[in-house]
Amino acid sequence: MDSREPNMDGVVDILLVEPNPGDTRLFSENFKDAKLLNTVHSVSNGELALEFVHQRNEYEDAPRPDIILLEPQLPGTSGMDVLAELKADHSLADIPVVILTSSDMGEAIVKRHDLEADCYIRKPVAPEEFVEFIRSLEEFWFAIVKNPAEE
Known part of the structure; x- marks a missing residue:
């Protein structure tokens, strides 16, 4: 198997946790255009994210997500609560979580809750920023696949 393939069929299952339907649509459309073979599953709140995982x-x-893109500000169960539950559950803790920050303060806010995500990527605002976002996500994903944590 190629070291860049996350599973047997090479498809990356991405769980997008995003409350804004417009952003969800933009993410989904831009992922379709990316080189990374993927399936995007989306949910709009923390409760549904936990039900999914x-x-x-x-x-x-x-499917078990290969990677989770998590907006920290969610209605109901917050992104911080979702991240805390993921990291506390040994069967889910190895799923990489990318926090979608909307400002430079996003990473600091997560860390203030004594939580640590695998990666922080600034959420694209303009459509043209999605290209750079997808590249950043691909670089992160390939780094994880090429350099998996030692067991």
């Missing part, structure tokens, strides 16, 4: 209710047949 735990494969509960309507998500019982959902």
Whole structure:
């Protein structure tokens, strides 16, 4: 298997946790144009994100995400609560979590909660910024796939 392939079929299952439908649409459209072979699954809040990763209710047949893109400011269960639960659950802790920050303060806010994500990427605002966002995400993903944590 090529070291850049995340699983047997090479498809990267991405869970996007984003409350804004317009942003979700932009993310999904731009991922389709990316070179990285992927499937984007999206949910709009923290409760649904946890149901997805735990494969509960309507998500019982959902794939285990290879990577999670998490907006920290979510309605209901916050992104910080989602991140805390992911990192506390040994069966989920190895899923890379990318915090989508909307400002330079985003990383500081997450760390203030005594949490640590795998990566922080500034959320694109303008459509042309998505190209750079996708490149940053691909670089992060390939670094993880090429240099997996030692077991």
